[in-house]
Amino acid sequence: MKPIQVGLLGIGTVGSGTYEVLQRNQEEIKRRAGRGIEVTMVADLDVARAKSIVGSHVQVVDDARKVIANPDIDIVVELIGGYGIAKQLVLEAIEAGKHVVTANKALLAVHGTEIFAAAHKKGVMVAFEAAVAGGIPIIKALREGLTANRIQWLAGIINGTTNFILSEMRDKGLTFDDVLKQAQALGYAEADPTFDIEGVDAAHKATLMSAIAFGVPVQFDKAYVEGITQLESQDIKYAEQLGYRIKLLGISKRTPAGIELRVHPCLVPSKRLIANVEGAMNAVMVHADAVGTTLYYGKGAGSEPTASAVIADLVDITRLHTADPLNRVPHLAFQPDAMSDLPVLPMDQVVTSYYLRLRVADQAGVLAKVTGILANADISIDAVLQREAGEGESHTDLIILTHDCVEAKMNQAIAEMQKLTTVLAPITRIRKEELN
Numbered sequence: 001m002k003p004i005q006v007g008l009l010g011i012g013t014v015g016s017g018t019y020e021v022l023q024r025n026q027e028e029i030k031r032r033a034g035r036g037i038e039v040t041m042v043a044d045l046d047v048a049r050a051k052s053i054v055g056s057h058v059q060v061v062d063d064a065r066k067v068i069a070n071p072d073i074d075i076v077v078e079l080i081g082g083y084g085i086a087k088q089l090v091l092e093a094i095e096a097g098k099h100v101v102t103a104n105k106a107l108l109a110v111h112g113t114e115i116f117a118a119a120h121k122k123g124v125m126v127a128f129e130a131a132v133a134g135g136i137p138i139i140k141a142l143r144e145g146l147t148a149n150r151i152q153w154l155a156g157i158i159n160g161t162t163n164f165i166l167s168e169m170r171d172k173g174l175t176f177d178d179v180l181k182q183a184q185a186l187g188y189a190e191a192d193p194t195f196d197i198e199g200v201d202a203a204h205k206a207t208l209m210s211a212i213a214f215g216v217p218v219q220f221d222k223a224y225v226e227g228i229t230q231l232e233s234q235d236i237k238y239a240e241q242l243g244y245r246i247k248l249l250g251i252s253k254r255t256p257a258g259i260e261l262r263v264h265p266c267l268v269p270s271k272r273l274i275a276n277v278e279g280a281m282n283a284v285m286v287h288a289d290a291v292g293t294t295l296y297y298g299k300g301a302g303s304e305p306t307a308s309a310v311i312a313d314l315v316d317i318t319r320l321h322t323a324d325p326l327n328r329v330p331h332l333a334f335q336p337d338a339m340s341d342l343p344v345l346p347m348d349q350v351v352t353s354y355y356l357r358l359r360v361a362d363q364a365g366v367l368a369k370v371t372g373i374l375a376n377a378d379i380s381i382d383a384v385l386q387r388e389a390g391e392g393e394s395h396t397d398l399i400i401l402t403h404d405c406v407e408a409k410m411n412q413a414i415a416e417m418q419k420l421t422t423v424l425a426p427i428t429r430i431r432k433e434e435l436n
Helices: 013-024 026-033 047-054 064-069 085-095 105-122 138-145 160-172 176-186 200-214 233-241 303-320 366-376 407-418
Strands: 004-009 037-043 059-061 075-078 099-102 151-157 244-255 258-269 281-288 292-299 351-361 381-386 395-402 428-432
Touching: 004 013, 004 064, 004 303, 013 026, 013 037, 013 047, 013 303, 026 037, 026 303, 037 047, 037 064, 037 303, 047 059, 064 085, 075 085, 075 303, 085 099, 085 105, 099 105, 099 303, 105 200, 138 151, 138 200, 138 281, 138 292, 151 200, 160 176, 160 233, 160 244, 160 281, 200 244, 200 258, 233 244, 233 351, 233 395, 233 428, 351 366, 351 407, 366 381, 366 395, 366 407
Parallel strands: 004 037, 004 075, 037 059, 075 099, 258 428
Antiparallel strands: 151 244, 151 281, 244 258, 281 292, 351 395, 351 428, 381 395
16 A cells, blocks of 8 residues: 655654654554555755755755645644744645644644634544653543543643753752753753743643543633742742642643633642652643543653654554544544533632742731631631741741632732731742642
8 A cells, every 4th residue: 555645844853753763663653554654755944954864765845835735745744833834834734635743732722723623624634642741642542542531630740841940949959040041951941941931831731631631622812821930949848848749730620610721830749649750751640530540651852752642643644544534533532513612710710729838027926817817718727837937037937738719719818918017028829739
């Protein structure tokens, strides 16, 4: 049978990894796919570099539209990234009747509804396993492996840069700024790390997982996003003393009122497996009614781990290339006419528990005033830790863990506590997730 012909748009880190793994494992991949899969055309602005990677037997051009226009190309792999030209090229490839594989989580999180609708109309597939958690097959697990289940919640460490930073801060007691510089020197963080450290990258991925888990449209604009730039090493130490570790989690939960979709630092019990995911590794927990809790762990980025996911998508499309479009796995797991209109809840309606750190005057009655405000807001306390003031110090840290409450109540309580003259600095609030 004639091999499936693939055109790569971009041959950077992931593109070169995809080509190398396809070449190295071509016989194994052919045995699984039922026919060969060959990269026969590459588009990249740096033509000389691209030719040095793929050699003379692959056509290299500097215009991505030439790949899309080639009638022999069956699958277009978009590895350019971003929201701009990548969106135009993906839609043009779909319109030309090409299947698309992409690692572009930002594009799908923001424009996925439009792209999936276009693909459905043309009867082609858009596959995106590589867009979330690199080499971990979490999209396939959510979309196919757990299809019998009613998924209740998912929580994931889905950005390796931030997990590396938090791991180093905990292990070495370093400041955020110091570890960020180290991460940039090691290549874990970009020169402009904003998307990573502010939680945007994780929110893109959480948006896609949420849509698949609950059968709702992709709605990145409704996600609550908070990064790790305000975390201090002392909070990581206090969390450790209380039996927790701080992780940046992407979380989505089904509730009677709607779907929670949020990314922010969390205290996670140190006995949970996900709390012990260190360095640049990724992990996703999924809790569902039939199977219970499952955990998916592995490398969330890198040339060949991400290439592994790209090629898995290529194999899936190859197997289903001639199948009736109506009998393929839907892009977001649920049939397009059976999507749910469950709303995404605003953050002030989310229910969770909290870690609070207050810098307070070291004098009598302070704890009573603080706990009184929490009691008036109907917020119950789980634990209290008060650091002894050092010799000559007139202030101390008061750490409070609460039970579950609505975020709006906590916002109000923090505002009241902040007004106290004995509270000497802005209150630090970190949400707490037990992940039972």
